Amino acid sequence: xxxxxxxxxxxxxxxxxxxxxxxxxxxxxxxxxxxxxxxxxxxxxxxxxxxxxxxxxxxxxxxxxxxxxxxxxxxxxxxxxxxxxxxxxxxxxxxxxxxxxxxxxxx
Amino acid sequence: xxxxxxxxxxxxxxxxxxxxxxxxxxxxxxxxxxxxxxxxxxxxxxxxxxxxxxxxxxxxxxxxxxxxxxxxxxxxxxxxxxxxxxxxxxxxxxxxxxxxxxxxxxxxxxxxxxxxxx
Numbered sequence: 001x002x003x004x005x006x007x008x009x010x011x012x013x014x015x016x017x018x019x020x021x022x023x024x025x026x027x028x029x030x031x032x033x034x035x036x037x038x039x040x041x042x043x044x045x046x047x048x049x050x051x052x053x054x055x056x057x058x059x060x061x062x063x064x065x066x067x068x069x070x071x072x073x074x075x076x077x078x079x080x081x082x083x084x085x086x087x088x089x090x091x092x093x094x095x096x097x098x099x100x101x102x103x104x105x106x107x
Numbered sequence: 108x109x110x111x112x113x114x115x116x117x118x119x120x121x122x123x124x125x126x127x128x129x130x131x132x133x134x135x136x137x138x139x140x141x142x143x144x145x146x147x148x149x150x151x152x153x154x155x156x157x158x159x160x161x162x163x164x165x166x167x168x169x170x171x172x173x174x175x176x177x178x179x180x181x182x183x184x185x186x187x188x189x190x191x192x193x194x195x196x197x198x199x200x201x202x203x204x205x206x207x208x209x210x211x212x213x214x215x216x217x218x219x220x221x222x223x224x225x
Contacts (some may be wrong), residue, residue: 038152046213049210069146087152089152089212091209091210092209097150097168103134
């Protein structure tokens with residue numbers, strides 16, 4: 001099975017900071033990767049698909065990059081609404097797997 | 108508007124059976140996969156498996172194979188997640204989610220909280 005590993009698990013940052021979260025796959029997944037944001041008590045929301053395609057309505061301060069086994073989610077200037085937990089997810093025809101999550105906290 | 112509406116919270120005892128549901132609307136139900144995702148209290152998201160409503164083909168995560176059953180009734184646009192014998196460790200929030208075939212999850216249900224306790 002493909003394993004997804006995120007780092008860091010927790011990230012403390014201030015409003016306006018540039019934030020980067022990394023996701024590594026245990027084997028190459030091409031660009032079959034999505035990023036989600038989840039706030040407490042709510043269902044996740046997709047931010048990015050195909051590693052770097054920003055979903056409609058998602059602010060442009062969010063961006064994704066990478067291919068193969070290493071991927072990043074970058075928030076260019078952290079806003080108060082961005083404090084949440086972020087998950088990467090591999091998806092294909094047969095299988096899906098989430099990373100363990102990265103909690104972005106207020107510094 | 109796409110909506111996935113899940114059945115309500117459940118409180119069960121160990122050993123009991125359970126089926127929870129997820130009704131889709133606002134799109135062609137057979138055109139998208141439905142996945143089930145578990146979230147243990149205070150923990151991350153775990154993909155359990157998915158079903159293709161067009162042919163009822165199911166794929167399970169190895170972690171959940173044999174532990175749960177995923178099914179669908181296309182006549183009422185509803186997917187199901189079923190347990191034959193619940194354990195306390197099944198206590199979690201369960202989400203259904205829709206993805207247009209090989210694509211990221213676009214839509215999520217509101218979640219169904221399952222509590223298993225003696």
